[in-house]
Structures are given as structure tokens and as C-alpha cells.
Amino acid sequence: MATDLTTRILNDPNYQTLKTRRTRFGGSLTLAMLVVYYGFILLVAFNKPFLATRLGEGVTTIGMPIGLAVIVFTVIITAVYVRRANKEYDALTELIAKEALK
Amino acid sequence: MSARAWAKVFGTGLMLAAGSAAFSAFAAGADLGQAEKQPTNWVAIGMFAVFVIFTLFVTKWAAAKTKSAADFYTAGGGITGFQNGLAIAGDYMSAASFLGISAAVMVGGFDGLIYSIGFLVGWPIVTFLLAERLRNLGKFTFADVAAFRFKQTPVRVFAASGTLIVVAFYLIAQMVGAGQLIKLLFGLEYWIAVVSVGALMMVYVLFGGMTATTWVQIIKACLLLAGASFMAFMVLYHFGFSPEAMFAKAVEVKTGIAASAGKSPQDAAAQGFSIMGPGGFIKDPISAISFGMALMFGTAGLPHILMRFFTVPNAKEARKSVLWATTWIGYFYILTFIIGFGAITFVLTNPEFLDAKGGLLGGGNMAAIHLAKAVGGNVFLGFISAVAFATILAVVAGLTLSGASAVSHDLYSTVIMKGKADSAAELKVSRITTVALGVVAVGLGIAFEKQNIAFMVSLAFAIAASANFPVLLMSVLWKDCTTRGAVVGGFLGLTSSVLLTLVSPAVWEVTLGNPKGSALFPYASPALFSMTIGFVGIWLVSILDRSPRAAQDRAGFVAQQVRSETGIGASGASGH
Numbered sequence: 001m002a003t004d005l006t007t008r009i010l011n012d013p014n015y016q017t018l019k020t021r022r023t024r025f026g027g028s029l030t031l032a033m034l035v036v037y038y039g040f041i042l043l044v045a046f047n048k049p050f051l052a053t054r055l056g057e058g059v060t061t062i063g064m065p066i067g068l069a070v071i072v073f074t075v076i077i078t079a080v081y082v083r084r085a086n087k088e089y090d091a092l093t094e095l096i097a098k099e100a101l102k
Numbered sequence: 103m104s105a106r107a108w109a110k111v112f113g114t115g116l117m118l119a120a121g122s123a124a125f126s127a128f129a130a131g132a133d134l135g136q137a138e139k140q141p142t143n144w145v146a147i148g149m150f151a152v153f154v155i156f157t158l159f160v161t162k163w164a165a166a167k168t169k170s171a172a173d174f175y176t177a178g179g180g181i182t183g184f185q186n187g188l189a190i191a192g193d194y195m196s197a198a199s200f201l202g203i204s205a206a207v208m209v210g211g212f213d214g215l216i217y218s219i220g221f222l223v224g225w226p227i228v229t230f231l232l233a234e235r236l237r238n239l240g241k242f243t244f245a246d247v248a249a250f251r252f253k254q255t256p257v258r259v260f261a262a263s264g265t266l267i268v269v270a271f272y273l274i275a276q277m278v279g280a281g282q283l284i285k286l287l288f289g290l291e292y293w294i295a296v297v298s299v300g301a302l303m304m305v306y307v308l309f310g311g312m313t314a315t316t317w318v319q320i321i322k323a324c325l326l327l328a329g330a331s332f333m334a335f336m337v338l339y340h341f342g343f344s345p346e347a348m349f350a351k352a353v354e355v356k357t358g359i360a361a362s363a364g365k366s367p368q369d370a371a372a373q374g375f376s377i378m379g380p381g382g383f384i385k386d387p388i389s390a391i392s393f394g395m396a397l398m399f400g401t402a403g404l405p406h407i408l409m410r411f412f413t414v415p416n417a418k419e420a421r422k423s424v425l426w427a428t429t430w431i432g433y434f435y436i437l438t439f440i441i442g443f444g445a446i447t448f449v450l451t452n453p454e455f456l457d458a459k460g461g462l463l464g465g466g467n468m469a470a471i472h473l474a475k476a477v478g479g480n481v482f483l484g485f486i487s488a489v490a491f492a493t494i495l496a497v498v499a500g501l502t503l504s505g506a507s508a509v510s511h512d513l514y515s516t517v518i519m520k521g522k523a524d525s526a527a528e529l530k531v532s533r534i535t536t537v538a539l540g541v542v543a544v545g546l547g548i549a550f551e552k553q554n555i556a557f558m559v560s561l562a563f564a565i566a567a568s569a570n571f572p573v574l575l576m577s578v579l580w581k582d583c584t585t586r587g588a589v590v591g592g593f594l595g596l597t598s599s600v601l602l603t604l605v606s607p608a609v610w611e612v613t614l615g616n617p618k619g620s621a622l623f624p625y626a627s628p629a630l631f632s633m634t635i636g637f638v639g640i641w642l643v644s645i646l647d648r649s650p651r652a653a654q655d656r657a658g659f660v661a662q663q664v665r666s667e668t669g670i671g672a673s674g675a676s677g678h
Binding site: 005006009010015018019022026027029030033037038040041042044045046048049051052058059060061063064067068070071072074075077078079081082085086090093096097100101 | 212215216219222223225226227229230231234345346349350353375376378379380387390391394398417418421422424425428429432435436660661663664667668669670671
């Protein structure tokens with residue numbers, strides 16, 4: 001029974017689409033997050049004076065908006081994934097379930 | 103700040119007592135994890151009592167709903183994504199995140215920001231790789247997922263060990279933190295805090311299970327976010343909502359402090375401005391990257407956090423949970439950053455909050471507490487103190503529940519009873535384990551009172567990143583992973599992270615008192631090395647595994663993947 005269900009799902013083109021898209025999208029976003037975070041850490045490690053550059057007349061440095069941007073990026077990239085998954089992936093999953101369980 | 107001092111700050115991480123060790127070491131030159139007992143604060147105690155009475159009513163309500171093992175472990179799977187997001191954020195925003203990070207910002211400015219970013223960046227990784235797959239594959243514990251297609255006994259034994267060890271270190275840190283905090287905030291004795299945290303936590307978990315634990319966490323998260331928002335608002339309001347004005351004043355204050363310490367005007371100005379850029383945080387890039395890995399991937403391996411993904415009904419709510427959690431945590435770290443700068447401008451300039459040497463009364467971790475008084479008076483001070491203590495209580499309850507489920511669900515039900523235990527028997531074992539863990543936690547909390555345990559939270563993160571996370575990730579995503587590979591690699595990651603921490607400066611020199619420079623492992627965190635050992639161990643042992651079981655493990659991957667991707671056939675978290 002269960003294996004029968006598995007085979008049916010495996011043969012569903014929607015399942016293959018879902019798997020490929022999610023793996024690719026999740027993988028790219030993971031990579032993007034790693035690049036941004038470790039990029040920031042390496043910038044701190046190897047170019048401290050750059051981050052301590054004043055933006056204008058005042059004391060605010062370029063590091064402040066960059067640090068804030070990393071935080072905001074983290075939240076936004078999560079939102080981007082969740083939005084797409086909740087629409088597209090859940091719709092595909094529903095199609096697959098309907099097909100497999102009919 | 104030297105790399106070594108930062109190593110110590112790293113070690114202290116989420117935990118209060120440790121934070122106070124590092125920051126008082128920095129501020130006053132004393133290397134003590136001990137807090138000074140303050141005068142008894144009745145306003146704070148009263149507010150905390152209100153919190154306790156309210157949460158006990160919540161527990162009574164939750165107890166009526168807690169009948170089966172599924173109710174106990176996962177609140178019957180009926181928590182929404184938004185509620186679960188708040189609860190996860192609550193688990194993560196511990197007292198030391200709040201007090202420790204705002205103090206780190208007060209001391210180091212920008213460096214404190216780098217530190218808090220590390221705690222945030224693991225969440226997208228959890229979202230992209232694990233959250234919905236966990237929900238689709240698991241029922242009660244992360245071992246359900248890690249052991250899905252493998253031989254149950256060895257993988258469950260590994261996962262339960264990983265859970266209990268992470269929980270133990272985290273619990274000791276929280277208990278000692280509670281004891282130190284109560285001396286600071288309420289002016290009560292250390293043991294009173296440890297015993298009352300232990301007793302209250304047992305009541306929440308025993309009677310209310312996951313439902314009570316989740317709601318206590320949600321209530322506390324709302325109180326903490328509201329209190330921190332108010333403080334940040336008041337600080338910004340004072341500066342006409344101009345960050346530049348706030349930064350300028352902070353630089354001026356820091357310059358003044360440096361000048362009065364006898365620096366030349368030029369040096370003083372440079373030192374004052376240093377809070378606006380990176381300082382000594384990353385002298386040694388390997389430590390920084392290694393510590394960043396521990397935080398990033400440790401987040402994805404903390405058993406009490408992973409367990410929360412089973413409290414929501416489906417993958418969609420699991421995703422929403424992480425998005426809400428990430429949003430709240432990100433917002434919270436922005437608040438702590440403003441609070442840290444607020445502490446520079448309001449607290450460091452007010453003799454009421456300073457001792458004779460110019461350090462903070464009560465130790466370095468008091469930055470946010472003093473700021474609460476400066477912007478909101480005595481009543482708000484009481485509120486923030488009560489919330490800080492409630493935070494520890496809620497985190498301890500979540501940890502205990504996750505330890506209890508590892509024992510009852512993974513060890514008792516699956517390993518000992520071979521899956522034949524009924525729900526009532528399993529529930530009974532969870533409750534017995536909860537009491538046992540509570541007693542052990544109180545005992546350890548008292549035993550470790552005078553120990554320097556700064557390393558414990560970062561060790562918990564390192565173990566979670568090096569043992570739990572690799573096994574979980576490889577079992578879910580890699581077809582060729584086998585039982586033997588997962589267990590051997592997982593235990594290699596676990597032992598290497600513990601051993602490397604033991605011979606690192608934070609333990610070998612600071613805790614065990616060996617001479618400076620004698621530590622065999624020079625870096626702040628073992629994760630870069632121990633995670634590699636864990637992953638390579640899993641990979642190598644798996645590809646060399648030619649046993650009949652290995653063939654079965656690999657053959658099981660397709661069915662597992664179908665379920666992890668679609669959730670079809672997934673447990674609805676409401677029993678078998």
C-alpha cells in the first residue's frame with residue numbers, strides 16, 4: 001500500500017517539479033545567506049577601517065547600515081522563501097496529494 | 103578588547119552569569135562570575151509574583167487539555183504558526199541575550215552588533231533546509247526524523263545522548279544564571295532562585311506539558327518585546343529619533359571616560375570613536391568563523407527548538423513559525439543595540455548607577471536594568487527585572503520538556519519497549535523524567551554556583567552544530583547515508599566538540615586554572631573542526647558501509663523523501 005502510494009507520487013510530474021524547484025530555490029537562498037553572513041564576518045576580519053569610515057559630517061559609520069542590512073536581509077530572505085513555499089509549493093503538494101490519494 | 107577577552111565573551115553567550123564574568127572582567131578587571139547581592143527589590147518580586155500566578159492559571163487550563171503523550175510533547179499539534187513563532191523567539195531570547203548583548207553593545211558598540219547578528223543568521227538555514235521537512239517526517243522529537251529510515255535503537259540512543267548533553271549544559275547555564283540574576287535583581291539568596299525555578303518549571307511541565315510551556319513562553323516573549331520596545335523608544339525619543347544624535351552623544355561620553363582615565367585628547371577621541379566600528383572582536387578570523395558556525399548551525403540542532411516544529415499542524419504553519427520567529431528575533435536584536443547605546447548615554451553618565459571605580463553597580467550585565475530605571479523609574483525597573491527572571495523560567499521549562507521527551511519517547515518507548523509502550527505509560531515516564539531532571543537541574547545549579555561556567559552555552563551550541571545538525575541534515579537530504587554512518591559520525595562530532603572545548607582557553611585556562619597560553623586548542627569555538635569531523639565521519643562511514651542494513655537504509659530514502667517533500671502520510675501530531 002505505502003510503496004504503491006510512493007510509486008504513484010514518484011511518477012507524478014508535479015512531484016518531480018516540486019522536488020527540483022524546492023531543492024534549487026532552498027539551496028540558492030542558503031548559499032546567499034552564507035555568502036552575506038561570512039562576507040560580513042570576513043569584511044570585519046580583514047577590512048576594519050572600511051567599516052569604520054564615516055558616512056558624512058557626523059559620527060555614523062558605514063558599518064552601522066551594513067550591520068543593520070544583514071539583520072534585515074536575514075528576515076527578508078526568510079520571508080521570500082516562506083511566501084513562495086506557501087503559495088507555489090503548497091499548491092503543488094495539494095495537486096500531488098489529490099492525484100495520489102484518489 | 104583582546105581576542106582572548108572576546109573568546110570569553112563568546113563563551114558567555116546567552117548566559118547571564120557568564121556574561122557578567124566577561125563584562126565585569128572587562129569593566130573592572132575582576133574575573134568573577136559572581137554577582138553582588140543587591141537590596142531586596144519588592145516591586146520586582148511583586149511583579150514576578152503576578153507573572154507566576156497568571157502562568158499557574160494558564161497551566162491549570164493547559165492541564166485540562168493534556169491527556170495523551172501527543173498533548174504532552176506537542177500541545178496536540180494545535181499551535182498556530184504565529185503563536186509558535188513567538189514561542190520559538192521566546193526560547194531564543196534568553197535573559198542573557200537581553201542583558202548580555204545590551205551590555206556587549208554598551209562596552210564595545212559595533213562589536214556587540216556583530217555578536218548578535220551571529221545569533222540570527224541560523225534561522226534562514228533552518229527555514230530553507232529543515233523546518234517543513236521536520237514537520238513532515240517527525241512526530242515528537244528530532245530523533246523521529248533522524249531515525250526515520252534507519253535502525254531505530256542506535257540512532258535513537260545517539261539522538262537522545264545529543265539531546266540530553268545539549269540540554270544539560272544549557273540547563274546548568276540557565277540555573278546558575280537564575281541564581282546570579284536573583285541576587286542582582288531581587289536581592290534574594292542564590293539558592294532561593296535555583297529552587298524556585300526548579301519547582302515552578304516542574305509544575306508547568308508536569309501538569310501543563312507543551313501547552314503550558316508554549317504559553318508561558320509566548321507570554322514572556324510578549325512582555326520582553328514590549329519592555330525592550332519601550333526602552334528603545336524612550337532612548338530614541340530623547341534623541342529626537344535621530345540615530346546620528348544618539349551615536350554622537352555616545353561617542354562623546356566614551357571620549358570623556360577615556361579622557362578622565364588619563365588619555366591624551368587625541369587617544370581619547372580615537373577610543374571614543376572606536377565604538378562606531380569593529381574593534382577586537384575578530385583579531386583571529388578562524389575563531390570568528392568557527393564561532394559563527396557554532397551559532398548558525400547550532401541553532402538548527404538545538405533539541406528544544408526543533409521540538410517546537412511538531413507543535414504546529416502542517417508544513418505551512420511550520421514555515422510561518424520560523425518567519426515569525428526570525429522577525430521577532432531580528433527586531434529584538436535591533437532593540438538591544440539601541441538599548442546598549444542608550445546605556446552608554448543614560449547610565450554611564452549618571453553617578454547613581456556607578457560605583458567608585460566608574461563600573462556599573464551590580465556588574466557589567468546591569469546595563470539594561472539600570473537603563474530601565476533611567477527611562478521608566480522604579481516600577482519599570484521592577485517590570486524589567488521580573489521579565490528577565492521569567493525569561494529564565496520559561497527557557498528552563500522548554501529545555502526540561504525536550505530532555506524528558508528524549509528519555510520517554512526515544513529511550514523508553516522506542517529503544518526499551520520497541521515501540522510497544524502505550525501512550526499512558528509513555529506519559530508517565532515523561533513525568534517521572536521531568537521530576538528527575540528538575541531535581542538534577544537544581545542540584546547542578548547549586549553545585550556549580552561558584553564555578554566559572556562561561557563556556558557552557560557556547561559548548562551546547564557547538565555540540566548541537568557538530569552532532570545533531572549533521573546527522574539530521576544528512577539523514578534527510580543524503581540518499582547514501584546509513585545507520586552506521588549517522589551514529590559513528592554523530593558521536594565523532596559530539597566527542598570532538600566536547601574534547602576540543604575542554605582544551606580550549608575558556609575551559610582549560612579560565613575554568614580549570616591552567617596558565618595562560620597552555621590550552622592545546624587556541625580558538626574560541628570548536629565548531630569549524632568538530633562539524634567537519636562530524637560530516638566527514640558520516641560521509642566516510644556511510645560510503646564504506648557494505649552491511650545488509652546499509653542497503654536497506656539506502657533503499658528507504660525514496661519513500662522518506664516523498665514524505666519529507668509532500669507531507670503525505672505525515673503524522674498529524676495527534677497520536678499514532
